[in-house]
Amino acid sequence: MLFHYFHGTWGTVEEGEHGLSLRSLCFLFPKQPHNILQRRLMETNLSKLRSSRVPWASKTNKFNQAKTEGLKKSEDDDMILVSCQCAGKDVKALVDTGCQYNLISSACVDRLGLKEYVRSHKHEGERLSLPRHLKVVGQIEHLVITLGSLRLDCPAAVVEDNEKNLSLGLQTLRSLKCIINLDKHRLIMGKTDKEEIPFVETISLNEDNTSEA
Structure with missing residues (x-):
């Protein structure tokens, strides 16, 4: 949870593991229509989710490569x-x-x-x-x-x-x-x-x- 001062008002901005919440965006942008806030929320969270998944994809590829090399080495050893x-x-x-x-x-x-x-x-x-x-x-x-x-x-x-x-x-x-x-x-x-x-x-x-x- 983060504290922000916006337009003379202190408030809290909730940031979960998948990004900002809709309630937080309503506080940061009080005059924006609800549908625009929803779109911003989706874009922000999707971007954050993709960036967080890149290392996992890299690890998976390295694991699969190591597994293939291990199987080949095992076959050669046999x-x-x-x-x-x-x-x-x-x-x-x-x-x-x-x-x-x-x-x-x-x-x-x-x-x-x-x-x-x-x-x-x-x-x-x-x-x-x-x-x-x-x-x-x-x-x-x-x-x-x-x-x-x-x-x-x-x-x-x-x-x-x-x-x-x-x-x-x-x-x-x-x-x-x-x-x-x-x-x-x-x-x-x-x-x-x-x-x-x-x-x-x-x-x-x-x-x-x-x-x-």
Whole structure:
């Protein structure tokens, strides 16, 4: 509550959290028509309300941005990558237990110079159940991958993707008798003669493989 001296008279002006009241404006402007006072009241209070909401909108945007970045970071942290070699180049391969098949992106095919080995498949995407709505554009029947001391000759579906990545699917992981040890951060291959492949840092699959190009 504020005290004002107006036209030789002391009076009180009430100011709530949303601005001045109609009673206060009647005191400040006694000769103004009632409808004009109402309009002034609405304009004043709306202006004050908008200005008070700006910081909250800014905070909400920052919160949503931080939440999105946190989710993305969490997804990156959940990925399991191992070092391997393919076509004579070092590659970070994703260990993907959520997909039955080995996948290689079209960008990775270009980088490794494997275009001539890609065999086209019509309607292949309809027969394969793939995660993340990926589209199959072909297949490499004999993709040679060196993982540790093992040399693999396995098929891989070529998917339309701008990221330069390669993933090992469940079929290959099972054939190698793989165990994913999350405590030791190791991919253990083999049943009798076991070999341990350490995980690599999950920076960003796209950025990491781009730096190797």
